[in-house]
Amino acid sequence: MTSKPLFKRVLLKASGEALMGSQGFGIDVAVVDRIAADIAAVRAMDVEVGVVVGGGNIFRGVAVASKGGDRVTGDHMGMLATVINALALATSLRKLGVDTEVLSAVSMPDICQSFSQRAALNHLKRGRVVIFAGGTGNPFFTTDSAAALRAAEMGAEAILKGTQVDGIYSADPKKVPDATRYDTLTHDEVLNKGLAVMDVAAVALARENSIPIIVFSIHEEGEFAKIMVGEGRATIVRDH
Numbered sequence: 001m002t003s004k005p006l007f008k009r010v011l012l013k014a015s016g017e018a019l020m021g022s023q024g025f026g027i028d029v030a031v032v033d034r035i036a037a038d039i040a041a042v043r044a045m046d047v048e049v050g051v052v053v054g055g056g057n058i059f060r061g062v063a064v065a066s067k068g069g070d071r072v073t074g075d076h077m078g079m080l081a082t083v084i085n086a087l088a089l090a091t092s093l094r095k096l097g098v099d100t101e102v103l104s105a106v107s108m109p110d111i112c113q114s115f116s117q118r119a120a121l122n123h124l125k126r127g128r129v130v131i132f133a134g135g136t137g138n139p140f141f142t143t144d145s146a147a148a149l150r151a152a153e154m155g156a157e158a159i160l161k162g163t164q165v166d167g168i169y170s171a172d173p174k175k176v177p178d179a180t181r182y183d184t185l186t187h188d189e190v191l192n193k194g195l196a197v198m199d200v201a202a203v204a205l206a207r208e209n210s211i212p213i214i215v216f217s218i219h220e221e222g223e224f225a226k227i228m229v230g231e232g233r234a235t236i237v238r239d240h
């Protein structure tokens with residue numbers, strides 16, 4: 001691929017659920033290795049890459065709350081799940097020779113560095129992939145919100161949401177098979193139409209900071225790099 005990348009610094013939100021592959025739970029190392037290779041390809045284009053990884057393959061706080069458990073404890077467990085995924089992804093990236101640092105919103109200094117904006121920017125400028133673990137560090141949020149927050153803090157030019165589907169549809173395509181797919185939308189349209197591919201707080205934060213959101217399938221090998229040069233299949237959410 002010879003085209004010049006569209007962005008100098010991006011934030012990838014990598015689906016946690018994707019990491020379990022065809023298993024019902026946990027981490028399929030082959031899948032993590034493949035996603036790491038896709039990130040390495042974008043890094044090789046000299047793009048600075050931050051990554052927020054979800055935790056849906058291991059734990060979501062709402063699952064506890066729906067069974068009568070304590071939501072905050074459930075969310076703490078979900079945040080820990082994102083740290084597990086971040087460590088797995090960092091391991092796969094390092095195997096490929098990609099300099100990578102994990103920064104967690106929840107302090108656990110024996111395992112990884114704690115997040116600070118200053119440290120993160122420093123790592124990015126030195127060419128390291130930075131994986132933001134622990135979400136926002138607060139319950140009642142999701143890693144989509146963490147992605148929008150870290151993108152704003154890092155001055156990222158775009159959020160790339162690598163998820164289970166290849167874009168934003170008129171309804172959840174997993175539930176409504178004849179839902180239609182959008183090529184482009186504005187942040188307001190995503191919010192006003194109630195398109196639930198990303199949570200409201202995340203879309204609102206991206207809108208306030210004029211950060212485009214590009215939704216694509218993380219299951220398509222090489223798609224991340226294609227999108228960086230304006231190719232590939234995705235829905236683009238932007239102000240105009």
Ligand SMILES: Nc1ncnc2c1ncn2[C@@H]1O[C@H](COP(=O)(O)OP(=O)(O)OP(=O)(O)O)[C@@H](O)[C@H]1O
Binds near residue numbers: 017057
């Ligand atoms: N209008 C819509 N267009 C596209 N997908 C939608 C829409 N509404 C709901 N969805 C669903 O949203 C899902 C993405 O949500 P979510 O962020 O929870 O999953 P994820 O990317 O796997 O993240 P994680 O596992 O890290 O939480 C898609 O897989 C899709 O089924």
Ligand SMILES: O=c1ccn([C@@H]2O[C@H](COP(=O)(O)O)[C@@H](O)[C@H]2O)c(=O)[nH]1
Binds near residue numbers: 062075076138142146
């Ligand atoms: O800022 C955050 C981010 C995440 N959580 C909890 O973690 C899980 C997993 O994240 P997903 O975005 O769903 O993949 C989430 O369901 C929350 O329980 C959080 O509390 N705060």
